[in-house]
Amino acid sequence: MSQLEKSFYSKASMYSFVVVTVLFFLMWVGTGQFSHMDWMLFGYMVSSFIFFIGITVRLTSWLMRPATNEVIKRSIRNMKTKKRQKRNWRAITKTLIDNIILQKFIFKRGLYRGVQHWLIAWGCIGSLAITFGLTFGWMHFKLIDATTYQMVVFGIPTLEMAPDGFLAQMFFEGLNITASMLLIGLAMAITRRIKNHDLQVTQRAEFDLFPLYILLAVTLTGLFLTVSYKLLGGWMHPQLALIHQITVVVFLIYFPFGKLFHLPIRPMAMSVPMNYQETPEVDTKTCLGCDELYSNDEQIADVKAMLGAQAFDLTNEDGDWLAEYCPACRRKLRVMSQLNLPKKTNSKPTPIETNNGIHMPGFGRKRSEEFYQSAEAKEEF
Amino acid sequence: MNKVMYLEFERCIGCRACQAACRECGGHDAKERNYVEYVNFFENRQTYPMMCMQCKDPACAKVCPANAIQITEEGVVLSAMEDKCIGCRNCTFGCPFGIPKFDFEENKMYKCDMCYDRTKHDISPMCASVCPSDAIRFIDHDEMMDLRRRRTQMNLIEGKKPSENDKWEYVPEFFGVYSD
Ligand code: SF4
Ligand code: SF4
Numbered sequence: 152m153s154q155l156e157k158s159f160y161s162k163a164s165m166y167s168f169v170v171v172t173v174l175f176f177l178m179w180v181g182t183g184q185f186s187h188m189d190w191m192l193f194g195y196m197v198s199s200f201i202f203f204i205g206i207t208v209r210l211t212s213w214l215m216r217p218a219t220n221e222v223i224k225r226s227i228r229n230m231k232t233k234k235r236q237k238r239n240w241r242a243i244t245k246t247l248i249d250n251i252i253l254q255k256f257i258f259k260r261g262l263y264r265g266v267q268h269w270l271i272a273w274g275c276i277g278s279l280a281i282t283f284g285l286t287f288g289w290m291h292f293k294l295i296d297a298t299t300y301q302m303v304v305f306g307i308p309t310l311e312m313a314p315d316g317f318l319a320q321m322f323f324e325g326l327n328i329t330a331s332m333l334l335i336g337l338a339m340a341i342t343r344r345i346k347n348h349d350l351q352v353t354q355r356a357e358f359d360l361f362p363l364y365i366l367l368a369v370t371l372t373g374l375f376l377t378v379s380y381k382l383l384g385g386w387m388h389p390q391l392a393l394i395h396q397i398t399v400v401v402f403l404i405y406f407p408f409g410k411l412f413h414l415p416i417r418p419m420a421m422s423v424p425m426n427y428q429e430t431p432e433v434d435t436k437t438c439l440g441c442d443e444l445y446s447n448d449e450q451i452a453d454v455k456a457m458l459g460a461q462a463f464d465l466t467n468e469d470g471d472w473l474a475e476y477c478p479a480c481r482r483k484l485r486v487m488s489q490l491n492l493p494k495k496t497n498s499k500p501t502p503i504e505t506n507n508g509i510h511m512p513g514f515g516r517k518r519s520e521e522f523y524q525s526a527e528a529k530e531e532f
Numbered sequence: 533m534n535k536v537m538y539l540e541f542e543r544c545i546g547c548r549a550c551q552a553a554c555r556e557c558g559g560h561d562a563k564e565r566n567y568v569e570y571v572n573f574f575e576n577r578q579t580y581p582m583m584c585m586q587c588k589d590p591a592c593a594k595v596c597p598a599n600a601i602q603i604t605e606e607g608v609v610l611s612a613m614e615d616k617c618i619g620c621r622n623c624t625f626g627c628p629f630g631i632p633k634f635d636f637e638e639n640k641m642y643k644c645d646m647c648y649d650r651t652k653h654d655i656s657p658m659c660a661s662v663c664p665s666d667a668i669r670f671i672d673h674d675e676m677m678d679l680r681r682r683r684t685q686m687n688l689i690e691g692k693k694p695s696e697n698d699k700w701e702y703v704p705e706f707f708g709v710y711s712d
Contacts, residue, residue, distance in 0.1 A: 213599065218622065222597040256619070256639035349558035352649040413615040416598060420618040427620060432636050446625055454625045457595045465591065465628045478630030482567060485629045486541055486580045490571075 163211040182288035195286040198403040205407030217460040246421035270336030277329035368398040440480030543667035546579035550659035565644045584644035595626030612641040
């Protein structure tokens with residue numbers, strides 16, 4: 152691998168080259184050696200290539216960050232470990248269902264936000280899938296006889312269906328359905344951004360609002376195309392198609408570089424149950440200071456590796472990493488050193504010893520056994 | 533931003549007004565992001581306030597695999613971006629001072645961002661604006677230096693006398709960001 156890498160400027164350029172080659176090859180297969188290219192889709196095609204190159208470059212540089220690298224390395228190691236297979240698959244399925252398909256954690260931030268995000272996310276993913284499928288010629292529909300349509304995927308004939316059947320309707324209306332989802336989600340999101348004063352303080356126009364507006368432009372022009380050929384008899388269709396194409400091109404080129412880039416990195420959430428905390432809120436590692444459970448061994452090892460890789464020397468005089476103390480103990484360490492009252496950090500907090508062994512501690516409590524024994528022993532003399 | 537945060541831990545009277553103020557902040561979802569804790573509960577009732585140092589080279593951001601912790605141009609270390617945070621809790625373990633908090637319900641980290649929306653306009657953060665005993669202050673850089681100098685003269689730390697060489701170790705910390 153490293154040998155191959157040297158033939159390129161950088162990792163990013165190497166992976167981009169691979170991605171472009173693969174895409175080109177798939178296109179070649181899908182379009183029957185470029186025999187049925189749809190030149191109407193040329194703009195989409197070029198911007199899709201840019202989209203994939205952008206995503207590749209961004210993902211590569213993201214994976215090269217020491218922290219990300221460490222997490223991915225451990226994930227790969229765990230994936231290869233036989234003993235952990237059960238846990239791995241459980242983690243992947245759980246993350247896929249809870250985090251990605253149902254997006255439960257966003258619903259917990261509010262029902263409104265959940266619905267809004269779910270509609271936008273799945274509207275977006277659905278539209279992207281259909282768009283790429285069509286522009287690269289990965290799938291198209293063929294009329295085999297007067298009553299049967301056939302879906303052709305990568306030049307291989309697959310499903311057959313009646314042109315007015317449910318399945319066919321779902322396929323033909325696919326983009327309209329995803330667009331409608333997007334439209335509702337976007338309307339909700341934009342309303343929230345306008346109405347919610349808390350958000351307005353921190354939102355950035357180019358970061359938080361631009362993606363919403365560009366998505367809205369794509370959705371509206373796309374839906375209007377349908378309206379045009381269904382209801383208006385193709386009124387202004389070529390012009391509308393061009394406007395729609397422009398909005399999609401801007402969207403695709405923007406995608407890898409803005410807020411929407413959180414989509415391809417989200418799947419990394421599965422590394423949390425896989426590598427770190429298997430069940431939420433159940434810890435297995437104890438703090439060096441107070442002996443309370445606060446984390447797990449793998450995670451602390453990773454954090455130390457990440458800090459080490461970036462030349463952070465966060466150890467105390469005893470040579471312990473601060474990461475080995477729970478957050479509460481770390482806060483106390485900071486205060487004590489600030490007040491110049493360094494404390495033996497490795498000892499558990501114990502009550503100040505006020506019992507001098509002579510005075511009874513009150514409320515008729517007994518002294519330690521040994522006290523009476525020695526007294527008796529003395530009497531015998 | 534021309535002002536700094538200045539903490540004098542031993543001035544804290546444990547009223548927790550700063551935490552209440554933090555909860556009030558818009559977008560905080562009624563959860564405070566700062567701490568008021570006992571120095572040693574078994575010994576006395578002295579408390580101290582604690583908040584993020586806004587490190588120049590923040591460990592929390594450096595251990596975040598999702599790159600969710602952003603640093604503003606002034607140097608304020610922001611709370612995790614909600615869209616990026618994957619909820620791994622690395623930041624809570626990486627931070628040398630135990631500052632970031634984690635919300636298991638919503639699967640995201642949240643931390644003190646020095647009320648960036650206020651401090652970027654030189655308005656005092658919520659906690660400092662309510663602290664009745666001036667344990668947390670948001671003051672000019674010069675004023676802060678004055679206070680520190682006076683403290684070295686007063687030799688407030690019992691039993692230890694700062695010398696010319698190490699007197700700066702005996703004054704409270706200041707933190708935050710300033711451009712002077
Ligand atoms: S919990 Fe979120 S902000 Fe903290 S390290 Fe993990 S991804 Fe980053
Ligand atoms: S959370 Fe911790 S590491 Fe991050 S800036 Fe604040 S004090 Fe520094």
